[in-house]
Amino acid sequence: MAATAMAYDHQALARGGQVVTHDTGIAERTVLIEFDTFEQAVAAYEIAAYQKALVALSDGVERDSRITEGVD
Numbered sequence: 001m002a003a004t005a006m007a008y009d010h011q012a013l014a015r016g017g018q019v020v021t022h023d024t025g026i027a028e029r030t031v032l033i034e035f036d037t038f039e040q041a042v043a044a045y046e047i048a049a050y051q052k053a054l055v056a057l058s059d060g061v062e063r064d065s066r067i068t069e070g071v072d
Contacts, residue, residue: 008035008036008040008041008043008044009035009036009040010033010034010035010036010040010044011033011034012031012032012033012034013032013033013034014030014031014032015031015032016029016030016031028064034070038067038069038070041067042067045065045067
């Protein structure tokens, strides 16, 4: 999503790095991106270039994507 996120104001808060899991958590690479608005986050995911990339990668990677409204 990095390239498509560039179309919107955003800040990468986490991109890989160390992970400690608890309970049923899975130690996987995590990317956390903050957008100015919830709507911008949804739009960045839905942008045609990102959707095209998802199709191109197909089964190469298993994804678990979430868009969550933040708190002020």
